[in-house]
Amino acid sequence: MRFVMIALAVSVAFGQATRVFRLTQNENQQQLQEIATLLRATADLPQVSVNDTEKTVSVGGAAGQIAIAGWLINQIDLPATAQLSGVHEYRPPAGGDDVVRVFYVSHASTPQELQEIVTALRSVADIRRLFVYNALKAVAARGTAQQISLAAWMLDQLNQPAGVAAPSLHEYKLPGDDLARVFELTHAQSPQQLQEIVVTLRAIGDIQRVFMCNGRRAVVLRSTAERVALAAWLVKELDRPASAPGTAAEGTAPHEFLLSNDPANVVRVFSLNGFNSPQERQKVVAQVRANARIQRLFVYNALGALTVRGTAGQVATAEKVIEEMRAQ
Secondary structure (H helix, E strand, O other): OOOEEEEEEEEOOOOEEEEEEEOOOOOOHHHHHHHHHHHHHHOOOOEEEEEOOOOEEEEEEEHHHHHHHHHHHHHHOOOOOOOOOOOEEEOOOOOOOOEEEEEEOOOOOOHHHHHHHHHHHHHHOOOOEEEEEHHHOEEEEEEOHHHHHHHHHHHHHHOOOOOOOOOOOOEEEOOOOEEEEEEEOOOOOOHHHHHHHHHHHHHHOOOOEEEEEHHHOEEEEEEEHHHHHHHHHHHHHHOOOOOOOOHHHOOOOOOEEEOOOOOOOEEEEEEOOOOOOHHHHHHHHHHHHHHHOOOEEEEEOOOOEEEEEEOHHHHHHHHHHHHHHHHO
């Protein structure tokens, strides 16, 4: 093992032990604190302390907890230049559906990009115990086999070099009616454009677990199959070049998605061609909201597109309002 165990004390009566590990790398105070947080939460250790001067980590707990700590230290007490590959996974001897895994997010170019990926992993995969060691761009996760499998799939999609497409399978089937999906956007360039698309997906599609990863220009989400289908339709409608034919719902056929064949759940994308400034578009939004009584409506400014959701009658009223304002 790369780390050095320098002390061991065991309390037989309570089955508790204390071990001290001397780290072999030149970890600074922040890195030592990150290691302590990672060990404490991932291994459920009741006692973790660090010694900045000695570069040691002291842990106290049951034998199984300390075994996990030792394995974790062996995965992260490495040079920053270490070449890391393969699956780094630990299954506690007690058995059950309990998996600890360390992922190395090698292609995250900034701490912000790494944090965006971690936020998506934690929320989409429902992994509560998930922590980062920034020096190695390492993510330690503990959960069920299903949760860890989903996290591994997400990282296959997101941890790619710049300019390299993710593996073609962009959808992950979960038990029941849930799906996870990654969309790599082609034409949304800025963080603001990505944010506008995410807000539209969240509000129009009733999708709570949707996150953006700016470094990959990707949107990650999880919802029911129907809502994921709606999200895919919205991405197709909105992720277009501004000069492309059919952009922003131009053309003769309505750009419309019907949820569950229910007339109360019509989603429509309207072109705001002719309303060129953000102020003009907000006037349209205000008029549509007031006259059609539609609450869920959002503008994607890069394309001049207005997405609305309501009853068939409300959507028809919205169309009339837009045409009347355009004619003025």
